[in-house]
């Protein structure tokens with residue numbers, strides 16, 4: 188057995204339950220006999236021997252070593268009395284070291300100390316890594332949510348099977364996507380301009396996996412009626428942290444399928460729809476969403492310069508510069524552009540924008556009137572190609588009514604915002620799963636991290652954020668499924684419009700905070716690239732930026748309120764009241780129910796008086812208003828879940844703790860005059876104090 192193989196074997200055997208490790212030379216069978224005659228630590232269950240035969244490359248003779256794993260220092264000491272250890276392989280706990288020094292193994296300890304660094308320049312440090320296990324089995328809230336709302340064994344079995352596939356196959360592909368980011372090849376060896384985006388084989392495999400698992404198809408097959416979106420998004424929630432960012436093209440693909448479905452599936456988009464929703468890897472297509480131009484990705488209505496020239500056959504050619512196109516290796520894209528009329532005129536603003544369908548490559552696989560100027564160098568999402576594209580006569584079909592581009596692509600935004608929420612919650616869940624596992628393996632200050640109350644309190648706070656976010660995500664998906672299947676009430680339709688925005692903006696921020704905290708729970712290891720952990724923070728940061736930044740979405744809350752003449756907020760108030768009335772009987776949850784009711788009443792007063800305030804007042808309050816909606820609704824959902832007969836004590840605890848915070852910051856800040864016109868001036872003078880712009 189080679190040396191490195193031997194050490195690997197040992198690594199794998201040092202588990203969290205076996206914190207004390209000692210290496211001895213006594214032959215394994217002899218040691219086992221001694222142990223059975225005189226059980227160490229009172230019972231042989233406290234000691235485990237691992238036999239490893241090692242042969243140095245240049246040595247002829249094989250050397251047998253026995254690694255002893257013990258559950259307690261006492262058990263280890265007992266072994267030390269039976270068999271003289273040659274050296275300590277690793278001592279994970281301070282208690283072991285002190286026991287060896289003070290106990291009858293002094294000689295052994297000295298030998299151990301001498302030989303500790305003898306094998307390599309870095310010594311024999313190793314630490315059990317956090318392990319990814321089937322995330323379905325580890326996710327108590329997912330399980331109880333499904334038990335409560337969706338008791339289909341078929342779904343549970345599919346998710347569990349998929350969880351195994353994640354652990355055994357997909358997670359490694361995700362890491363590979365990170366390690367082999369896309370490259371742009373401008374020219375081939377013979378000088379031809381080719382603009383090839385070269386992606387990793389793992390990225391290609393992710394596309395096949397996506398078709399096989401029906402990540403998009405499940406949303407349109409609607410096998411589970413109004414619960415189909417809950418099923419689809421549950422699967423994506425499991426997939427996202429292992430997906431190597433393949434969730435991004437899937438989000439846009441889902442969005443494009445939704446736009447096409449809502450427009451009516453005429454040619455040529457009918458063929459595209461079938462491909463976007465196919466389970467056949469050979470037929471499956473992904474779609475891009477080309478909105479963002481040089482003037483920005485938020486103010487799409489004023490920032491879009493791309494022009495559409497009509498052709499004699501009724502199709503169009505697009506010319507423009509798309510500044511930030513994600514997953515540029517897609518097969519098709521939905522593109523916003525301005526139609527140039529017969530006099531060479533265009534309409535400015537939102538009313539001039541129309542939506543086009545374009546295929547990215549021709550039948551020979553060459554780009555269709557597209558130059559890839561460069562790939563973006565991004566903080567995160569490096570697994571995925573994001574590019575600047577020059578469009579010069581890209582063939583395209585008008586798919587929206589002329590001038591209704593933004594309103595038509597809004598369906599796509601709804602989908603990508605839901606996917607964004609799913610990815611945010613998934614990232615939080617994954618970091619907690621790893622962090623709590625690590626806490627059972629890492630020793631510090633004489634005990635495992637899991638036995639340090641402050642450490643566990645920190646993870647518990649992350650858990651509360653994640654549970655609240657999870658329930659909001661699921662509620663949005665549930666409402667979506669109802670809307671699509673035509674079973675949603677008016678209240679639910681309004682709620683869906685409001686909560687999609689609120690969920691995206693709030694969970695995007697939560698994900699950054701929770702993932703960052705999660706990294707810290709690994710100490711320095713959380714900052715080390717090849718643990719795979721830093722990537723999670725980089726990738727989380729995008730969630731609050733793309734698909735509408737926090738402020739843009741806060742303004743969208745105002746937009747949806749105005750457009751619905753306040754019905755979205757009326758629905759919000761009505762729904763929270765109904766849910767709270769339903770749980771009023773539960774005394775354990777009473778403080779939480781009271782907190783939500785009080786916050787709702789404060790919010791009601793704020794909304795009532797804000798309507799009479801000067802223009803600009805609500806804009807300044809928009810972010811705090813959105814946060815208040817999020818916190819109140821999350822509190823309401825936590826209470827609702829905790830009041831279910833199958834809920835656990837942890838569910839009730841999470842609800843109570845969530846509701847201890849300021850659930851209605853917009854009312855608290857309003858009472859302190861934060862949105863008065865003069866505070867805006869003060870903000871400005873604070874920000875620009877000392878600033879010179881010569």
Ligand code: UCC
Nearest residue numbers: 435438484485487488513537593594597606607610734735
């Ligand atoms: O593209 C990007 C990167 C792609 C990567 C995607 C991956 C996602 C992966 C996630 C998971 C891993 S980033 C670019 C993203 N850009 C945006 O998200 C746009 C942000 N800006 C906005 O949302 C703005 O609010 C705009 C563009 C919607 C504002 O446009 P307008 O034209 O100035 O605003 P209007 O006039 O208020 O809205 C025009 C119409 C109205 O309908 P009508 O005309 O019937 O009154 C609105 O009601 O659009 C309707 N509308 C909506 N409808 C606007 N927003 C919505 C909405 N959210 N839902 C329904």
